[in-house]
Amino acid sequence: MERNRQPPLTVAIQGEPGSFSHMAAEQLFGPDLRLVPSRTFDALFEAVVSRRADRGLVPVENTLAGSVQGNLDGVLRHSVHAVAETRVRIRLCLVARPGMVLSAIRTAASHPVALQQCHTFFRRHPEMEPVAVYDTAGSIRDLMSGNASYDAGIGSELASRIYGAEIVQEEIEDDRENYTRFFAVSTEPGSDPGPRPKTSLAFVVAHEPGSLHRALGTFAHRGVDLTKLESRPISGRPWEYRFFADVRGDPRGDLAACLEELRGLAAEVHVLGTYPEWPGLAESSTGDT
Amino acid sequence: MERNRQPPLTVAIQGEPGSFSHMAAEQLFGPDLRLVPSRTFDALFEAVVSRRADRGLVPVENTLAGSVQGNLDGVLRHSVHAVAETRVRIRLCLVARPGMVLSAIRTAASHPVALQQCHTFFRRHPEMEPVAVYDTAGSIRDLMSGNASYDAGIGSELASRIYGAEIVQEEIEDDRENYTRFFAVSTEPGSDPGPRPKTSLAFVVAHEPGSLHRALGTFAHRGVDLTKLESRPISGRPWEYRFFADVRGDPRGDLAACLEELRGLAAEVHVLGTYPEWPGLAESSTGDT
Secondary structure, three states, X not given: OHHHOOOOEEEEEEOOOOOHHHHHHHHHHOOOEEEEEEOOHHHHHHXXXXXXXXXXXXXXXXXXXXXXXXXHHHHHHOOOEEEEEEEEEOOOEEEEOOOOOHHHOOEEEEOHHHHHOOXXXXXXXXXXXXXXXXXXXXXXXXXXXXXXXXXXXXXXXXHHHHOOOEEEEOOOOOOOOOEEEEEEEEOOOXXXXXXXXXXXXXXXXXXXXXXXXXHHHHHHXXXXXXXXXXXXXXXXXXXXXXXXXXXXXXXXXXXXXXXXXXXXXXXXXXEEEEEEOOOOOOOOOOOOO | OHHHOOOOEEEEEEOOOOOHHHHHHHHHHOOOEEEEEEOOHHHHXXXXXXXXXXXXEEEEEEOOOEEOOOHHHHHHHOOOEEEEEEEEEOOOEEEEOOOOXXXXXXXXXXOHHHHHOOHHHHHHOOOOEEEEOOOHHHHHHHHHOOOOOOOEXXXXXXXXXXXXXXXXXXXXXXXXXOEEEEEEEEOOOOOOOOXXXXXXXXXXXXXXXXXXXXXXXXXXXXXXXXXXXEEEEEOOEEEEEEEEEEEEOOOOOOOHHHHHHHHHHEEXXXXXXXXXXXXXXXXXXXXXX
């Protein structure tokens, strides 16, 4: 497996060590990896395309916030391949310098999405002001390096451990059913996806009644399971959309005929990648093909 | 029409006077309106539900960034009705105090999404640092009231005019094909949508192969035009999705049989509203039924 190869796998993430992307990388590749922290997702994709990183870890959807906008477009635009998926539970901790007590905390910093997901906690603590920063783990790193004007950060237990901080309160997120799904991307397609292959596709349908219905029929008529369908605007073509679909199967096997038919019905059909379905958390179908 | 009634219509927006939501409100209801600026979308919906505002103006999608996440869920959760739609071109201006010249500007503030959409401009001006604030118009208001530590704001021409600022450079956005679509929402359903009715729906399909395909078949088989299909996660049910669909037609007329069939195939079918299709910008179909 990849986790045993030498030298350690180099993995680009958006954000800092201790971020949920870092946790996703460890979940897929084990703890023995070299991180390439990137400030933006564009920088992350660049690190992969230029081969400064063997893999990039890209969040694609969250069970509360929905699509991580632009990242599926990014996979397509940078012509990288999705080679693995994983899911991470977003367990948010209020983290401070050792010895700090809850009642003394006046300001707590994190990524805006994380702050939003601690709405109930902030309502219970009106004395505490949320402060938006660019990264969950970065809020804790800056706190511990003395480069921060706030009293606490909100991030993962991993970040607290890495930067030598202390957890003041665990699980301050509103909703425990908070998971983020990640793709690992690479310049090369994945190897054998094993017994439960999943494939991510992108396609554009013609502007005529019934065209999306017909495109989905290529899966439905064969009993292929569509686990996700998402639409994204096409840049420069206002009010036109590209569909991103996840289906169970492998284009080199059971999906071959499906894809051939889809290419006849839809434009710009791309396979983003085929990878083993992540077994960590039971996944329901959208109900679909 | 609504623009002539007395007293003036009260309209809740997220953000400040001069925001693109304000422009959307003027486009739909004319300049004679009373704004209820709201810091968050939840506060906006609250203003409508509590009848402090007759209407709320809610951005639902942008042609570059995609879905304005959570706002369709908000329409559903707050049981308000979509009674109108409109589209606004996002024309971003660099705005400063009168007399300020471009070469003297070191920091420019705006909403993070607006900053992102001026990527090329900031690359051309490496001496200028982007500063994230909560609102485009708010960046200009705070600049002019002296409550800001930055040199310029980025927002609409309307905001520049309202706050007595000066436009230093127009159209600094990367992409001119940058439009945002808004819903006007109300506690009461809309009146007669006229000759081009459009309807927004939400539904959940069962977890079985072919169920989404069958649901879309209710439109396809009748030649009903689906202009938009979006999926959103269902809170508390990880990896399950609700679909939001826009279709041409009226549930009180040509869509009646469609909806009856859909209710037999899908769960939680809701009509968000029926409204006149906005004619301002030619809209393509997703290609669909």
